[in-house]
Amino acid sequence: MAKTHVTMKVNGTEVEGLVEPRTLLVHFIRENLSLTGTHIGCETTHCGACTVDIDGMSVKSCTMFAVQAQGSDITTIEGVANADGSLSALQEGFRMMHGLQCGFCTPGMILRAQRLLKENPSPSEEEIRMGISGNICRCTGYQNIVKAIQYAAAKINGVEFREAAE
Amino acid sequence: MNDMTPTREQREAKLEGMGCKRKRVEDIRFTQGKGNYVDDLKLPGMLHGDFVRSPHSHARVKKIDDTEALKVPGVLAVITAETLKTVNLAWMPTLAGDVQMVLADGKVLFQNQEVAFVVATDRYAADDGINKVVVEYEPLPVVIDPFKAMDKDAPVLREDLAGKTTGAHGPRKHHNHIFEWTVGDKDLTDAAFRKAEVTIKEMISYHRTHPSPLETCQCVCSFDKIKGELSIWGTFQAPHVIRTVVALIAKIPEHKIHVISPDIGGGFGNKVGAYPGYICVAVASIVTGKPVKWVEDRIENLTATSFARDYHMTTEIASTKEGKVTGLRVHVLADHGAFDACADPSKWPAGFFNIVTGSYDFPTAHLSVDGIYTNKAPGGVAYRCSFRVTEAAYCIERAMDILAQKLGMDPAELRLKNFIKAEQFPYHSALGWEYDSGDYHTAMRKMMETVDYAGLRKEQAALRAAFKRGETREIMGLGVSFFTEIVGAGPSKNCDILGIAMFDSCEIRLHPTGAGIARVGSKSQGQGHETTWAQIIATEIGIPADDIMVEEGNTDTAPYGLGTYGSRSTPVAGAAIAMAARKIKAKAQMIAAYKLEVHEDDLEWDIDGFRVKGLPEKTMSMKDICWAAYNSVPPGMEPGLEAVSYYDPPNMTYPFGAYICVMNIDVDTGVYKVRRFYALDDCGTRINPMIIEGQVHGGLTEAFAIAMGQEIRYDADGNVVTGSFMDFFMPTAVETPHWETDFTVTPSPHHPIGAKGVGESPNVGGVPAFSNAVNDAFSFLGSTHIQMPHDYWRNWKAAKDLGVFA
Numbered sequence: 006m007a008k009t010h011v012t013m014k015v016n017g018t019e020v021e022g023l024v025e026p027r028t029l030l031v032h033f034i035r036e037n038l039s040l041t042g043t044h045i046g047c048e049t050t051h052c053g054a055c056t057v058d059i060d061g062m063s064v065k066s067c068t069m070f071a072v073q074a075q076g077s078d079i080t081t082i083e084g085v086a087n088a089d090g091s092l093s094a095l096q097e098g099f100r101m102m103h104g105l106q107c108g109f110c111t112p113g114m115i116l117r118a119q120r121l122l123k124e125n126p127s128p129s130e131e132e133i134r135m136g137i138s139g140n141i142c143r144c145t146g147y148q149n150i151v152k153a154i155q156y157a158a159a160k161i162n163g164v165e166f167r168e169a170a171e
Numbered sequence: 172m173n174d175m176t177p178t179r180e181q182r183e184a185k186l187e188g189m190g191c192k193r194k195r196v197e198d199i200r201f202t203q204g205k206g207n208y209v210d211d212l213k214l215p216g217m218l219h220g221d222f223v224r225s226p227h228s229h230a231r232v233k234k235i236d237d238t239e240a241l242k243v244p245g246v247l248a249v250i251t252a253e254t255l256k257t258v259n260l261a262w263m264p265t266l267a268g269d270v271q272m273v274l275a276d277g278k279v280l281f282q283n284q285e286v287a288f289v290v291a292t293d294r295y296a297a298d299d300g301i302n303k304v305v306v307e308y309e310p311l312p313v314v315i316d317p318f319k320a321m322d323k324d325a326p327v328l329r330e331d332l333a334g335k336t337t338g339a340h341g342p343r344k345h346h347n348h349i350f351e352w353t354v355g356d357k358d359l360t361d362a363a364f365r366k367a368e369v370t371i372k373e374m375i376s377y378h379r380t381h382p383s384p385l386e387t388c389q390c391v392c393s394f395d396k397i398k399g400e401l402s403i404w405g406t407f408q409a410p411h412v413i414r415t416v417v418a419l420i421a422k423i424p425e426h427k428i429h430v431i432s433p434d435i436g437g438g439f440g441n442k443v444g445a446y447p448g449y450i451c452v453a454v455a456s457i458v459t460g461k462p463v464k465w466v467e468d469r470i471e472n473l474t475a476t477s478f479a480r481d482y483h484m485t486t487e488i489a490s491t492k493e494g495k496v497t498g499l500r501v502h503v504l505a506d507h508g509a510f511d512a513c514a515d516p517s518k519w520p521a522g523f524f525n526i527v528t529g530s531y532d533f534p535t536a537h538l539s540v541d542g543i544y545t546n547k548a549p550g551g552v553a554y555r556c557s558f559r560v561t562e563a564a565y566c567i568e569r570a571m572d573i574l575a576q577k578l579g580m581d582p583a584e585l586r587l588k589n590f591i592k593a594e595q596f597p598y599h600s601a602l603g604w605e606y607d608s609g610d611y612h613t614a615m616r617k618m619m620e621t622v623d624y625a626g627l628r629k630e631q632a633a634l635r636a637a638f639k640r641g642e643t644r645e646i647m648g649l650g651v652s653f654f655t656e657i658v659g660a661g662p663s664k665n666c667d668i669l670g671i672a673m674f675d676s677c678e679i680r681l682h683p684t685g686a687g688i689a690r691v692g693s694k695s696q697g698q699g700h701e702t703t704w705a706q707i708i709a710t711e712i713g714i715p716a717d718d719i720m721v722e723e724g725n726t727d728t729a730p731y732g733l734g735t736y737g738s739r740s741t742p743v744a745g746a747a748i749a750m751a752a753r754k755i756k757a758k759a760q761m762i763a764a765y766k767l768e769v770h771e772d773d774l775e776w777d778i779d780g781f782r783v784k785g786l787p788e789k790t791m792s793m794k795d796i797c798w799a800a801y802n803s804v805p806p807g808m809e810p811g812l813e814a815v816s817y818y819d820p821p822n823m824t825y826p827f828g829a830y831i832c833v834m835n836i837d838v839d840t841g842v843y844k845v846r847r848f849y850a851l852d853d854c855g856t857r858i859n860p861m862i863i864e865g866q867v868h869g870g871l872t873e874a875f876a877i878a879m880g881q882e883i884r885y886d887a888d889g890n891v892v893t894g895s896f897m898d899f900f901m902p903t904a905v906e907t908p909h910w911e912t913d914f915t916v917t918p919s920p921h922h923p924i925g926a927k928g929v930g931e932s933p934n935v936g937g938v939p940a941f942s943n944a945v946n947d948a949f950s951f952l953g954s955t956h957i958q959m960p961h962d963y964w965r966n967w968k969a970a971k972d973l974g975v976f977a
Contacts, residue, residue, distance in 0.1 A: 092203070103195070108202075109697075145865060146868030146907055148907075
């Protein structure tokens with residue numbers, strides 16, 4: 006099948022590649038760019054394991070063609086850490102609050118949460134739950150993911166994090 | 172002592188040993204997208220394989236034509252049963268003593284069964300190839316309803332078993348029958364029922380569902396023709412078992428097979444068994460001489476690899492009119508699908524379902540299970556439970572509520588009246604188990620006090636009165652569940668897989684500078700073993716957990732273990748870890764005695780080293796002992812500091828818990844709201860409370876999914892109608908309730924550190940709590956038992972059937 010040349014910015018770096026028109030963005034990211042932190046869980050846009058940030062929006066990369074991402078600015082989990090290599094507030098929050106177990110949903114969940122906190126820096130629990138409802142986790146039951154996002158929001162906002170009593 | 176000397180508390184804290192909410196080691200890589208899952212693996216020249224699958228649930232395969240497929244650019248081979256027959260691999264043995272087609276051999280027996288395997292240069296080309304394989308089918312009549320499978324005129328499903336009147340577990344009484352398994356004293360139980368003042372009987376179904384971890388089943392095989400070695404990377408919960416199975420069926424010497432389970436994206440029982448994909452990818456690599464990858468998609472995962480449950484349990488309890496139970500009789504019709512591929516210990520065709528007497532002191536009980544074939548996918552795995560324990564817990568917990576209703580007693584009171592008492596442990600159950608320890612009354616009362624059970628009942632009574640007066644359309648249910656699990660398979664006297672005893676193992680090697688590595692036969696799929704195993708070692712031998720690297724999943728380096736499922740890791744591998752650590756400690760004591768110039772008996776352990784009794788300033792830390800082990804051991808002693816332990820548990824462990832779900836349901840819409848869910852777990856000694864709580868949250872969420880909607884459903888023609896995340900209920904953060912957790916601690920008397928296992932308790936106890944809540948809500952309207960799953964539509968239907976809209 007004839008290939009198309011694509012260019013885009015991924016985690017701040019200009020990248021390019023030759024892809025079939027049908028190549029899914031998630032396969033381009035994982036296989037052409039070897040950024041395997043973006044996962045595939047359902048291929049039908051339900052589970053969110055493949056969530057990346059494209060031009061300021063959370064996008065499930067398993068149901069978008071690589072050619073549709075031509076010229077766009079993409080962030081994957083590999084581009085989330087602080088510039089000095091330390092964990093971002095969200096990455097730290099997920100670890101501190103035990104917001105992950107098998108780790109498979111975690112990259113998509115963190116990418117989604119990062120966008121959520123940009124749109125709403127101090128979300129309520131209900132807003133967090135609605136905000137991540139496109140991302141499925143099979144291990145944690147979400148309670149600690151909510152706490153992880155609250156932890157990160159507090160850290161980003163420079164306020165003390167207080168865990169809600171059970 | 173100067174100010175710089177750490178206090179005892181500081182020394183303890185530095186270890187991050189048992190009881191510490193240690194943050195997870197794994198999270199550093201997982202939060203940065205640096206996990207290493209099977210699909211992340213990329214080998215030079217790697218090919219991709221994918222399946223042609225059957226659209227029919229029962230059909231004869233007349234012809235497979237791969238001519239056009241082989242013309243597709245990138246397609247290298249199409250493997251069929253005929254190809255596999257040349258290497259004697261068209262069929263494979265299952266863990267349950269049956270055989271299973273790897274690729275359709277003459278017929279297909281369930282929808283999406285594997286028919287041919289297309290090997291191509293990439294996954295897109297493989298898919299193109301699949302679309303060009305032409306298969307000619309002749310549809311056959313299907314068996315979908317398990318209750319009709321043993322009708323006289325039922326279609327014959329397994330023609331390969333023609334004339335075989337005996338299977339792996341005894342006589343077969345029909346061509347679609349697999350086994351009958353009976354336990355208990357039939358005569359005594361029948362007598363108890365004849366004499367009973369009160370009896371109940373109900374057919375309680377636990378529907379077919381699926382573990383569906385977020386990462387599907389996947390495998391990469393690479394065969395090195397020069398060395399004759401096969402390397403296999405896969406999503407295996409039990410990598411050593413896979414190595415042995417491959418050695419036995421592929422006739423490759425076991426030392427030339429390298430099985431590696433890298434990071435696994437959740438398992439929940441789905442990744443215990445051996446699937447056709449594994450065999451095909453291995454054969455493809457041998458045939459092409461190149462590495463080959465197989466990655467299941469979600470629809471394939473839900474429809475072809477390992478369903479769970481599908482147990483139809485006719486349950487009877489005999490009781491006095493005061494509510495003292497006198498007998499239990501259960502018959503199970505077990506729908507195993509097209510092949511018996513249950514992943515149970517070999518001698519247990521219905522797993523440990525004979526834990527069905529639960530937490531109650533039944534003087535006698537009798538159980539029989541009939542396993543049958545239908546035109547559905549094979550499996551029958553332990554989806555976040557020890558083998559068939561969640562079915563058993565659901566059965567007895569639902570039945571106890573039904574009995575309470577008949578007696579007009581409160582369900583909690585009935586349970587308290589029949590619990591095995593603390594002083595009865597070790598307790599011998601009527602169906603043959605020896606419960607190790609428990610204190611059920613304390614746990615139950617703590618639950619009732621914490622949630623104000625009496626107050627909730629009052630509120631429910633008031634709401635029911637208001638409903639009857641027509642003032643509200645809401646009803647309220649309290650779902651009580653008190654479960655006893657049986658985990659930690661298991662003792663060699665009764666547990667094996669393909670003849671291999673179900674021990675587990677650990678090898679600890681300490682380095683000169685006081686750091687070390689522990690290799691363990693278990694395999695984490697998210698449970699956090701790299702974190703918790705080091706905590707056990709830290710407490711046992713005083714080396715900080717941060718200084719112990721834990722490694723699992725590589726069969727070349729890890730000692731032989733039976734893997735992680737059925738909550739067996741802590742009861743079995745956890746014990747092996749403690750025992751290996753104790754061997755190290757014993758040698759360390761000899762080294763310390765030599766260096767301190769005292770007799771061994773004059774030493775005592777103190778947090779992170781030994782000290783001389785009566786001379787607290789005369790000490791030697793474990794760190795210093797490590798160094799000494801490599802340069803100045805006592806005369807005659809071998810240098811080094813390492814140990815291996817293979818632990819054969821003397822008994823199972825029996826975690827338990829008291830759960831309650833408070834739920835309101837709107838009868839006009841069927842919409843429910845979980846107002847409160849409280850889970851008290853007793854898993855014995857607690858290694859890492861943070862991880863335990865996380866496990867409970869996750870298990871409860873899976874229980875919530877199963878009870879309230881998650882189902883693999885077939886239509887009458889055998890089509891799967893819930894084969895994607897569009898139709899198969901996967902709770903998101905919005906639907907998932909808030910969880911409250913609590914605990915009591917009743918250590919296991921026979922486990923080296925007293926731990927029992929917890930990962931599966933919340934699923935085992937959670938499902939009956941949800942279902943009992945729904946049933947309790949509707950009970951005052953005249954219903955006895957409403958089958959799961961309790962989705963909105965079924966709740967509305969239940970209300971309609973009870974005449975609420977009349």
